Amino acid sequence: MTTSPYVPPKVWTWDAANGGQFANINRPIAGPTHEKELPRGEHGFQLYSLATPNGQKVSIMFEELLAAGHAAEYDAWLINIGKGDQFGSGFVGVNPNSKIPALLDLTGPEPVRLFESGSMLVHLADKFGAFLPASGAARTEVLNWLFWQMGSAPFVGGGFGHFYAYAPEKFEYPINRYAMETKRQLDVLDRQLAESAYVAGSEYSIADMAIWPWYGGLVLGRAYNAAEFLDVTSYKHLMAWAEKIDARPGVKRGRIVNKNWGDEAEQVPERHSAEDFAGKAV
Template sequence: MIDLYYWTTPNGHKITLFLEEAGLDYRLHPVNIGRGEQFAAEFLEIAPNNRIPAIVDRNPADGGQPLALFESGAILEYLADKSGQFLPASGRERYVVLQWLYWQMGGLGPMAGQNHHFRNYAPARIDYAIERYAKETARLYGVLDRRLEDHEFVGGDAYSIADMAIWPWIKPHARQGQDLEDFPHVQRWFTAIGERNGVRRAYARAETVNPRDGVEMDDEARRHLFGR
């Protein structure tokens, strides 16, 4: 059994996508980041960076004590190795998938996240920041579009944790100032992934936790998330 500490953000959705696609048993523990629950002492024992998602594997692959992990990329890699699904066990294909997973972690996620912040949440409009992050997000969409021009999935011929990591960050494309018609190969891929049963189940599960699919951005949420 996997205990998943989760909120309905792109990083949280990555893990429910995997768990639903892989058919692994898990329990959801909502951590409402807009209400400061990520700072609770018991959560910090699992996730010292006070960010979701995090997991506790009660039956780890090595047969030892329960294993706690934070950072969504590390969690995806661990779950893939444990289950033997969605990540090649060795060889070049494994590293191709991992490079795109790390591309999302180090590029698309941070840049799109800053894009979201300055477009939608910043207390004052800063045109330079909005333009800077929108352009960088568009550049990254372009990188992804070129990759998908001659590959069915991000990692190659097979659906993988790279797709699961990237797709939830493309889903809010309109809030990032991006039009998928400008990226036809991303659009084709995005539509195909969205029709998968595991993806649909993951987002249906999110509805039961938080129908808003994100954070209700009131003054309390801004204080917890942005230190204001």
């Protein structure tokens, strides 16, 4: 292994030219870059998102709620992060962290803003009494796994995915470091799913909805072109769970909401009603 000649300066300064593939949307400061109001549709929930794993969590939740008969109609608006939509003043007003997704709940006497996908899942689960036990040990177990995902996935996306797939150069040390951690997390899930039908027990929950877009997508070969590199087929229980979740109608619909790339049959850039899925691969 070679030793990098890089020596960190005493005080770091930002050089946008060194940002790699996402240099145009990464910066070390917060706040809006331009004035732009968010659109609003006719429904009580307004989702502003993109079909990345974090965005898929919430659109899957909405589609699962609708499939279960809940009055959870929503409008989903595309936030094109490559063009900097997340830095518009309206979006920053809902999510000061300038990351997708962002959600407005307009069903009550006062609008409720929600940022962070885990917060949205808990809010919607409690509001509709679905996919999260109301109390007790079963609720805590779901939250255990929800927060596990929120804390663990940055190692997969920002760590492994970045250095393996997106960094301008390949470096052995960070790829090895994050591959090791990613495989450890896959093993955590595989061992858990050897003992239970779903991540948090015998019932499908928001824990599955949060974890599947990241880890299900990874083992199903939809992320970073890394399935062979990570030997994902060795995680047999995880693979079976990923395929089981992938077959759910609500998941099939939710994962393509706010998607504007790839096969057109798997693109629903905006979603305002069930009719938007007509002719799609769902």
